[in-house]
Structures are given as structure tokens and as C-alpha cells.
Amino acid sequence: MSEFLELEARDGVRMTWNVIPGTKQDAASCVVPVSAIYTPLNPNPAIPVLPYAPLRCRSCRSILNPFSVADFSSKMWLCPFCFQRNHFPQQYSAVSLSNLPTELYPECCTVEYMATAETGPVLPPVFLFVVDTCMIEEEIGYLKSALAQAVELLPDQSLVGFITFGTYVQVHELGFGLLPKSHVFKGTKEIKKDQILEQMGFLTGKTKPTTGVITGARDGVSAESIARFLLPASECEFMLNSAYRRTAKRPVAGFC
Structure with a gap:
């Protein structure tokens, strides 16, 4: 233990x-x-800080890690998530059992990477608060206090999103300040990722990538679409409180 x-x-x-x-x-x-x-x-x-970009699987885009299986003779590695075989790039040409990159050491399950020209600019961290709305009235006040305290502890450049779930799952557009707006999904209905992306308007007029995980602007998701759901931590407290009060007290009809 x-x-x-x-x-x-x-x-x-x-x-x-x-x-x-x-x-x-x-x-x-x-x-x-x-x-x-x-x-x-x-x-x-x-935690080790590596001065180069992470090596990603060409299929699912997961990162080389200690659970990857390396074939040193063929200079390839097997992704433990999708089982895709990937070639080690030129900078890993000297990799061997006696010369492992840091990412493959068993004690390095968590590492950090320095931003490089390849990785692009450093993006602010994103925190999604996922809240259960099935609670009694007295607990709502405690929740609001806990949310406010959590937001205060976040780095200034952080972005915050908000999801609530009960009978329905609601993804709130915190950045839509004109009126309260959220996307509602039935909790009893299984919905595919592509359906969610389409309904929430992330890829409107864009070509969806054929492989890999859609991670943001680099995959065709516009900055405007992302900004609808994420607010800077310094601006989100009021929107978080109002979104939760609206969800907890007035369940809405679901769709999708």
C-alpha cells in the first residue's frame, strides 16, 4: 500500500x-x-523538465511514456493506448536499453516539456468544473463557497469552464454574456463525440481531422468557439454562480 x-x-x-x-x-x-x-x-x-517537444503517437496523439513498448532494433515504439506502431524520429537514433530517453524511465510517469517552436506558444491551463446538481438547498451555499475558493487559487492566466449534471448534462457557455446559454444532453442517451462537436458548433464550416484527438485550434477549432465556453479565472466567478443557481433551481428540458 x-x-x-x-x-x-x-x-x-x-x-x-x-x-x-x-x-x-x-x-x-x-x-x-x-x-x-x-x-x-x-x-x-x-518532476523532470524536458527541453524538447513531446513525441506523440501518429494515430491517437498520446505521448511516449514508460508504458510504451520500445523496439530498439527497429527503432519503433508501440502506443499502449491504441497499439499503433510509431517510428522514433532522428533525434532518438541513439535510443537503446542502456540509453533510454527520460520518458521511458519507470519513475518518470509524469514529466514536463518546455515550450519550443515545434510545440508552439504556451497555452493557458484550462480547468473544467464538473458539478453534480443533485443536492439539497443547504449544500448549494457550501458549493458556491468552494467554487469561489477554488477559482481564487488558480493561476491568473487560467481559463475556466463549467459543466453540470443531474438528469441532464449541461455544458455552459460562460463566455456568452448577453443571456444564459447552455447545451443540454440527456443523461440516459449515449452520444458520440462527433455529435457533440457538431451540436456545440466547434467544427462549423471546418474539416474534421481524420485521425487523432481534437485538441483545439490546431485541429480546426476556432478561438471564438473555445472562448464561448471558457472564461479567464479573474472574470468567471459571477458567471459560475449564476449558471449554477439557474441549473439547480430550474431544470430545463433536454434535447439531443
């Missing part, structure tokens, strides 16, 4: 399970889903 506590303190990550299900049957029998809780801005001065 102490080993897991040490890993949690080092990486700021807590998993619901210490072993990932190996089969579909095992996964289906898990009462608690496999998930992870991350500690944003986990203070750990021992």
Missing part, C-alpha cells in the same frame, strides 16, 4: 483500481469504473 501512496504523492494521480482489467468480461464486472483523479499543479520540484 505504501508503494501506491508514494506514487500518488509523486505524480499527483490516484486510480480507482491498481490493476487494469485485462478482458472485456473483467471490465464489465467492475462495479467501480476504471478512472483516475489528477491533482492539478501538483507541487513536486523533482
